[in-house]
Structures are given as structure tokens and as C-alpha cells.
Amino acid sequence: MSFSALHSDCVPPDQRFDWWCELISQDVAPTRITTEHTGDFPAGAGAIGLGGIQVTTLSFPAIRSERTPALIRRSDPEVYELTLNEGGDMWITQARNEAMMRAGDLSVWSTSRPFDARGLRTAGDGTCRAVMVHLPRAELPFSDARTDQLLASATATDRGTAAVFARFVRHLVDEAPALSDQQRTRLGPALWELAVAFLADRLNAHDRVPPEARTRMLLARIDAFIDDHLADPALTPPAVAARHHISVRTLHTLFRARERTVAATIHHRRLERCRADLEDPALRGTPLYAIGARWGFHSPPAFSRAFLAAYGTPPGEWRHRCLGPAPSGTPVSPRRARTRT
Numbered sequence: 001m002s003f004s005a006l007h008s009d010c011v012p013p014d015q016r017f018d019w020w021c022e023l024i025s026q027d028v029a030p031t032r033i034t035t036e037h038t039g040d041f042p043a044g045a046g047a048i049g050l051g052g053i054q055v056t057t058l059s060f061p062a063i064r065s066e067r068t069p070a071l072i073r074r075s076d077p078e079v080y081e082l083t084l085n086e087g088g089d090m091w092i093t094q095a096r097n098e099a100m101m102r103a104g105d106l107s108v109w110s111t112s113r114p115f116d117a118r119g120l121r122t123a124g125d126g127t128c129r130a131v132m133v134h135l136p137r138a139e140l141p142f143s144d145a146r147t148d149q150l151l152a153s154a155t156a157t158d159r160g161t162a163a164v165f166a167r168f169v170r171h172l173v174d175e176a177p178a179l180s181d182q183q184r185t186r187l188g189p190a191l192w193e194l195a196v197a198f199l200a201d202r203l204n205a206h207d208r209v210p211p212e213a214r215t216r217m218l219l220a221r222i223d224a225f226i227d228d229h230l231a232d233p234a235l236t237p238p239a240v241a242a243r244h245h246i247s248v249r250t251l252h253t254l255f256r257a258r259e260r261t262v263a264a265t266i267h268h269r270r271l272e273r274c275r276a277d278l279e280d281p282a283l284r285g286t287p288l289y290a291i292g293a294r295w296g297f298h299s300p301p302a303f304s305r306a307f308l309a310a311y312g313t314p315p316g317e318w319r320h321r322c323l324g325p326a327p328s329g330t331p332v333s334p335r336r337a338r339t340r341t
Contacts, residue, residue: 002049017041049189088128092117097152141208
């Protein structure tokens with residue numbers, strides 16, 4: 001099955017914990033799990049098949065999870081689990097390493113070595129959430145001894161390849177239900193390359209990554225940087241090149257096979273964000289100039305001209321077509337009010 005999503009509410013409350021433990025044993029690896037929530041265990045699990053690579057999503061209350069030598073001897077899928085913590089605090093110890101993982105952190109652990117892990121109580125709904133990318137040990141371009149250096153360590157995902165990998169994983173999970181089997185299969189190699197690039201960065205082992213993969217990873221980092229800085233009017237090709245320690249000429253060469261140049265890409269993505277905001281009912285009362293400024297157009301006339309050139313309609317008229325007339329009582333921006341006097 002290429003995609004599935006299950007929740008423990010499909011079974012009676014007193015059977016939910018056993019149901020979830022069996023699911024983890026089958027989809028991840030046999031593990032000894034204990035919890036204070038055996039009477040009613042609200043948890044979910046999803047599986048996304050991407051051809052040769054698999055992704056598992058998990059949600060669960062506070063637990064302790066142990067993989068013992070006996071369980072490893074019974075069954076070992078021989079994979080490294082690259083895990084993105086999406087909610088709650090988690091703790092793991094493996095191979096004499098120990099890490100506390102906050103929401104947003106990435107960690108690595110192996111099914112082939114014993115571990116002890118906890119999903120800790122959290123604020124809010126008390127649910128821990130994680131996305132696990134299963135990486136077959138034999139297919140990684142690094143030795144086991146080298147990869148094992150990363151076991152039970154936590155990496156923040158606010159920059160670099162970790163940020164690109166986390167962004168891709170989150171988008172994949174969000175879009176997986178709507179993707180066809182063929183689309184999911186095509187995304188598998190991309191996810192694999194991002195995972196390998198992340199591990200190579202952590203291990204300082206870029207020489208083990210093929211040049212083509214390094215180029216694609218660099219482009220992915222550049223794309224993420226552009227998306228994160230669209231509001232900055234100083235976002236220009238020289239700024240992008242400097243941030244990634246390459247020449248402007250090299251940057252333009254990287255974009256040569258694409259539909260748009262670097263500057264045109266920045267311009268297009270800014271307009272796309274503006275268009276999405278104009279179509280958002282929650283932003284109906286936001287002045288047009290504020291929407292333009294939010295995405296890097298700090299001159300209202302320049303924003304209007306750019307939007308008209310791209311979509312054939314001024315931004316105000318576009319909003320009116322998408323949302324209809326503003327309801328009575330909607331505040332008028334001071335700048336717009338002045339133009340009407």
C-alpha cells in the first residue's frame with residue numbers, strides 16, 4: 001500500500017494500546033513499549049510508500065520505548081531511522097550517546113542496536129508527533145561505523161540541509177493523501193538524496209555524495225533560502241550567491257536549465273505569495289500596499305504594475321473577483337481613504 005493513515009479510535013479503548021504496539025512492531029521494528037495510558041491510548045500511525053523508501057508518521061501520548069538485544073535477534077529490518085520530531089519532547093539513548101529532542105529537531109537511530117527512548121508529557125493536548133524516514137543501512141554511501149557517530153544526537157532544523165530536509169518532509173506528509181502512486185514513487189529519489197545530503201553534512205563526508213546530488217541539494221537550499229527571505233527587499237542574485245558562498249556567475253549557471261532566471265524566480269514567487277494573500281478571506285481587510293510590502297514590494301505603484309503585468313488584473317480587482325465585495329463595516333486603510341477624498 002502506497003499510503004495509509006490509521007488511528008486507534010478504530011478499536012475499543014481498552015484494545016488501543018495493544019493495537020498500536022502491534023502496528024509499530026510491523027511497520028517499524030519489534031519494540032517493548034510501556035505507558036500509563038493503557039486504558040485508553042489515543043494514537044495514530046501513517047505509512048507513505050515512495051518506491052524504495054518508506055516514511056512513517058506517528059502520534060502518541062507519553063510512552064517508553066525499548067529495543068533490546070533479544071528483540072533485535074528476533075527481527076531486524078537493518079535501517080537507520082531519520083526522525084523529525086513534530087511535537088513534544090523526546091529523549092533517546094543509544095550507543096552510549098544521549099539526546100533530548102525538542103519539537104523541530106532531527107535525530108538518527110538504528111534498528112540494529114539497542115536503545116531506550118521516551119516520548120515525554122507535553123503541554124497542549126499531551127501528544128507527541130514524529131515522522132520517521134527509513135533508510136536501508138546497506139544502501140547508504142557511508143560505513144556503519146561512520147553513520148553510527150550520529151546515533152542519539154539532535155539537530156535543529158532552522159538552517160542548512162536540515163532545514164531543507166525538514167521542509168520537504170513536512171510538505172510530503174501534507175500532500176501525500178492527494179498524490180498518486182506514480183507521483184509518490186517519483187518523490188522517493190528526491191527524499192533519499194536530501195537524507196543522504198543531510199547525513200553527509202553532519203559527517204563532513206561530502207566526497208561520498210555524487211556531484212549531481214550535491215548540485216540538486218545546493219539548488220534545494222537556494223530555493224528554501226529564497227522562499228524564507230521574499231519579504232526582504234535586499235533579496236537579489238548577489239545576496240543569494242553570497243549567502244551560499246558561490247559566485248553570481250555560478251548561481252546563474254545553476255538556474256540555466258530552469259524556466260526562470262534567479263531574479264525572475266524571486267519576482268514570480270513574491271507575486272504568487274501576494275496573489276494567495278489576496279485570495280485569503282482572512283486577509284480581506286489588509287490594505288493592498290501592506291500585502292505587497294509583506295512580500296518585498298515596498299513601493300505600492302510598483303506592486304500594482306507588477307501584479308497587473310503578471311495576471312492582467314490590478315490587485316484590488318483580483319481580490320474583488322475572488323472574494324466578492326467587502327462586507328459593510330470592513331475598515332478602509334488610511335491610504336485608500338485619502339485617495340477617495
